[in-house]
Amino acid sequence: MMETTPVPPRHMLVLIMGFGLWSAAFVALYAVNAIGCAFAWPTVVQRWVMIGLAVICSAALLGVAGWSIVHWRRAAHAARPVPSLARIGTFTSVAALAATIFVSAPSFFVSMCM
Amino acid sequence: MRPQAIIFGPAIALLLGGCSGALSTLDAAGPAAAAIADLWWVMFWASVVLFLFVAVLLWIVWKRPGAGSTIAPLRWIVWGGIAMPGLLLTILVGYALLMGERLLPHALAEPPTRVVAHGVMWRWQFSYPGAADVASTPILHIPAGEPVDVVVTSGDVIHSFWVPRLAGKIDAIPGHENTIRIQADRPGVYRGVCAEFCGTGHTDMRFTIEAHEREAFETLMTELANG
Ligand SMILES: [Cu+2]
Numbered sequence: 001m002m003e004t005t006p007v008p009p010r011h012m013l014v015l016i017m018g019f020g021l022w023s024a025a026f027v028a029l030y031a032v033n034a035i036g037c038a039f040a041w042p043t044v045v046q047r048w049v050m051i052g053l054a055v056i057c058s059a060a061l062l063g064v065a066g067w068s069i070v071h072w073r074r075a076a077h078a079a080r081p082v083p084s085l086a087r088i089g090t091f092t093s094v095a096a097l098a099a100t101i102f103v104s105a106p107s108f109f110v111s112m113c114m
Numbered sequence: 115m116r117p118q119a120i121i122f123g124p125a126i127a128l129l130l131g132g133c134s135g136a137l138s139t140l141d142a143a144g145p146a147a148a149a150i151a152d153l154w155w156v157m158f159w160a161s162v163v164l165f166l167f168v169a170v171l172l173w174i175v176w177k178r179p180g181a182g183s184t185i186a187p188l189r190w191i192v193w194g195g196i197a198m199p200g201l202l203l204t205i206l207v208g209y210a211l212l213m214g215e216r217l218l219p220h221a222l223a224e225p226p227t228r229v230v231a232h233g234v235m236w237r238w239q240f241s242y243p244g245a246a247d248v249a250s251t252p253i254l255h256i257p258a259g260e261p262v263d264v265v266v267t268s269g270d271v272i273h274s275f276w277v278p279r280l281a282g283k284i285d286a287i288p289g290h291e292n293t294i295r296i297q298a299d300r301p302g303v304y305r306g307v308c309a310e311f312c313g314t315g316h317t318d319m320r321f322t323i324e325a326h327e328r329e330a331f332e333t334l335m336t337e338l339a340n341g
Contacts, residue, residue: 102204106211110211110214110215111215111218111220114218114219114220114293
């Protein structure tokens with residue numbers, strides 16, 4: 001046995017959840033754009049569905065990043081070592097949150113269909 | 115001749131040779147192509163500035179090892195690796211979105227001339243909904259100095275309609291109508307190609323656009339309609 005401190009598997013989950021959510025948001029926005037245009041949804045409806053999706057995905061990511069940060073702070077506060085997996089997970093989910101806001105922002109203002 | 119001249123001479127000639135010619139995106143002949151060329155130049159000069167900046171940094175640490183080590187590594191990463199590219203990419207993306215928005219075929223007070231470009235392996239057929247009696251032509255005729263909407267369709271596989279001096283590319287997709295707005299500022303002959311690999315005849319799927327003065331275009335349409 002080399003490693004004695006077990007790392008909770010949920011840290012592994014945080015690692016993939018960040019950019020998993022980012023890619024889900026990306027695909028969902030593209031899908032709603034294509035489907036809405038193909039079925040000629042009213043522009044207002046399509047716009048608000050896209051804005052809603054962007055907000056939901058960003059909120060979910062904010063939750064993941066927030067949970068990760070709170071967990072880190074608690075460990076630091078209790079003078080427990082922070083597993084490197086948890087640290088990487090925090091940075092990854094913050095990066096994914098920034099990326100999601102960046103790629104979904106245009107759905108607030110660019111033209112929907114042509 | 116010095117070895118550098120042997121290598122860089124032809125390389126520079128090749129590079130500059132790409133800036134002109136019938137299929138050059140940088141030799142724009144209309145507003146849509148000009149917007150795309152402008153975007154290209156913005157990105158080109160931004161990359162030149164960034165490249166020189168990094169080259170200077172590299173040169174400094176090469177000449178004076180340890181230079182810059184008074185600045186903490188984390189600071190280098192945050193400012194040089196996140197803040198700077200983040201800001202530059204945001205500006206570039208914003209500029210590209212603005213340009214893209216201007217290229218879209220928005221409704222105009224005076225609806226532009228509509229023509230149809232139908233791609234089949236491996237040629238293009240052009241027809242004119244505005245002149246119902248005109249059968250398709252192998253050359254695309256458009257009026258010059260005004261916007262023209264090209265409705266692009268396909269009869270078999272995916273092709274792509276591209277006239278580099280007039281506009282960007284747009285896919286020709288079976289069962290789907292895509293519209294691209296082009297404009298030739300002056301009458302003349304422009305060349306186009308299929309920009310999506312579509313089989314063994316792809317390379318030969320070229321075409322010609324002829325832009326005419328408004329009256330000449332209308333006369334031509336009447337002549338074509340009368341056979
Ligand atoms: Cu083709």
